[in-house]
Amino acid sequence: MTAAATARLNDVNLDAVVGLATRIQEEPDAGATTWRADVKWKGAFRSEATVREFGPVPSDEPEALGGDDRAANPVEQLLGALGNCLAVGYAANAAAAGIAINDLDIAVEGDLDLHTFLGLRDGNAGYEDIRVQVYLDADASQEQLDQLHAKVTRTSPVGHTLSRSVPLQIHLA
Amino acid sequence: MTAAATARLNDVNLDAVVGLATRIQEEPDAGATTWRADVKWKGAFRSEATVREFGPVPSDEPEALGGDDRAANPVEQLLGALGNCLAVGYAANAAAAGIAINDLDIAVEGDLDLHTFLGLRDGNAGYEDIRVQVYLDADASQEQLDQLHAKVTRTSPVGHTLSRSVPLQIHLA
Numbered sequence: 001m002t003a004a005a006t007a008r009l010n011d012v013n014l015d016a017v018v019g020l021a022t023r024i025q026e027e028p029d030a031g032a033t034t035w036r037a038d039v040k041w042k043g044a045f046r047s048e049a050t051v052r053e054f055g056p057v058p059s060d061e062p063e064a065l066g067g068d069d070r071a072a073n074p075v076e077q078l079l080g081a082l083g084n085c086l087a088v089g090y091a092a093n094a095a096a097a098g099i100a101i102n103d104l105d106i107a108v109e110g111d112l113d114l115h116t117f118l119g120l121r122d123g124n125a126g127y128e129d130i131r132v133q134v135y136l137d138a139d140a141s142q143e144q145l146d147q148l149h150a151k152v153t154r155t156s157p158v159g160h161t162l163s164r165s166v167p168l169q170i171h172l173a
Numbered sequence: 174m175t176a177a178a179t180a181r182l183n184d185v186n187l188d189a190v191v192g193l194a195t196r197i198q199e200e201p202d203a204g205a206t207t208w209r210a211d212v213k214w215k216g217a218f219r220s221e222a223t224v225r226e227f228g229p230v231p232s233d234e235p236e237a238l239g240g241d242d243r244a245a246n247p248v249e250q251l252l253g254a255l256g257n258c259l260a261v262g263y264a265a266n267a268a269a270a271g272i273a274i275n276d277l278d279i280a281v282e283g284d285l286d287l288h289t290f291l292g293l294r295d296g297n298a299g300y301e302d303i304r305v306q307v308y309l310d311a312d313a314s315q316e317q318l319d320q321l322h323a324k325v326t327r328t329s330p331v332g333h334t335l336s337r338s339v340p341l342q343i344h345l346a
Contacts, residue, residue: 011216016239021291031287035249039256041277044184047260049253051245057230059257066189066265072224074258074331076208078251080222083212084232085247086343087220092239093292104214110339114204117328118194119266126333132343149345155290158247159341160299166283168336170259170305172322 012095044068075127078162079108082130085158090136093151099144103137130162185268217241248300251335252281255303258331263309266324272317276310303335 008014024031038050039059045067048056059074061067072080083106094101109131116125138145153159181187197204211223212232218240221229232247234240245253256279267274282304289298311318326332 008217013217013236013239016236017291020237020239020287021293024287024291025293028288031291031293032284033287034282034284035246035252036280036282037245037249037252037256039253039260039279039281041260041264041274041279043264044181044186045261045264047257049245049250049257051249051253054245057245057250057253059253059260061261063186063189064193066186066193067261072210072222072227072230073208074254074261075334076210076224077222077230077254077257078331078334079208079210080212080224080230080232081247081250081254083210084220084222084250087212087214087232088218088234088240088247091214091216091218101214106212106214107209108212109207109209111205111207112330114193114197114206115201116333117330118190118197118204119324119328120194120198120204122327124333124337125328125330126335126337127330127339129340129342132341134343134345136345145345149343151292153343154295155292155298157285157290157298157300158251159343160289160297161248161251161335162299162339163341164297164299165338166300166335167302168305168332169302170307170322170326170332172307172309172318 009095009098010091010101012091014095017092046070075110075112079110079130082132082158082162083108085156086132086134086152089152089156090134090148093148094138097144097148099138099140099148101136101138105135107133107135182268182271183264183274185264187268190265219243248283248285252283252303255305255331255335256281258329259305259307259325262325262329263321266321267311270317270321272311272313272321274309274311278308280306280308
């Protein structure tokens with residue numbers, strides 16, 4: 001480990017990340033992970049997603065869409081997941097590169113046409129495109145920042161999930 | 174409106190949904206929507222996503238991945254968003270079809286190989302596949318349930334976003 005890592009640059013536990021990477025290099029099967037969320041419908045357009053031991057996170061729709069507007073809706077949650085994923089990528093890869101992050105904000109937005117969701121026509125019910133603006137204040141040269149950005153976008157789990165076509169099996173039990 | 178809709182079957186405000194659909198049929202541009210989430214990095218792998226006026230929702234990574242394990246991670250949030258989206262789809266389309274839902278639980282899981290995220294090889298950092306089991310208790314025939322299921326999966330905004338390749342632009346400001 002470098003001195004920077006030992007000092008927990010960006011507060012990142014780089015030892016744990018490097019330890020996991022080393023273990024997966026020695027034992028490739030350890031890289032195969034399965035993640036899970038359980039959703040419970042609560043009436044109307046309200047539901048809750050529970051992950052592991054964490055408390056349930058509410059979901060709803062705006063009133064214009066027929067909801068009670070008590071929480072972010074699923075397509076907004078998806079954008080949040082992308083931003084959160086990129087934040088992890090920046091923190092981890094900056095720490096590995098010895099770059100201190102002072103501040104990091106990520107604005108995510110996406111365009112979606114409601115015709116298909118509302119059953120008015122067949123087609124794409126999902127996002128047509130998603131745009132992200134990353135506001136990064138870090139102690140590094142522009143070249144270092146560009147390299148960091150390239151690394152993060154090349155390795156983002158949520159980014160790849162969205163930019164690729166993922167096989168989706170939905171079964172009614 | 175049917176009597177069932179007036180009685181708010183499944184507690185769904187079908188009047189609002191039908192009203193929106195009617196407006197978009199008359200004025201197709203009204204179907205074009207833009208959604209947004211703003212993410213703020215909080216140190217280490219912790220961040221928060223804020224949507225509209227709702228309180229920030231925390232994100233973290235498990236300790237094995239170098240996090241402090243205080244919240245669901247981004248790839249888990251994405252699965253939750255899919256389950257929540259399907260719940261809305263079932264509630265809305267069941268109400269429109271006059272089907273009362275007694276109970277609805279949705280289990281979502283996905284497989285993801287960590288090699289690319291950890292920089293050990295190029296490739297797919299995202300989900301390789303996502304599987305959903307829908308546990309629906311509703312007052313309807315199997316044929317009605319199969320039709321409902323087909324309609325929901327054909328019109329899910331998050332489902333389509335995942336099963337299609339979405340253009341993703343990530344800019345470092």
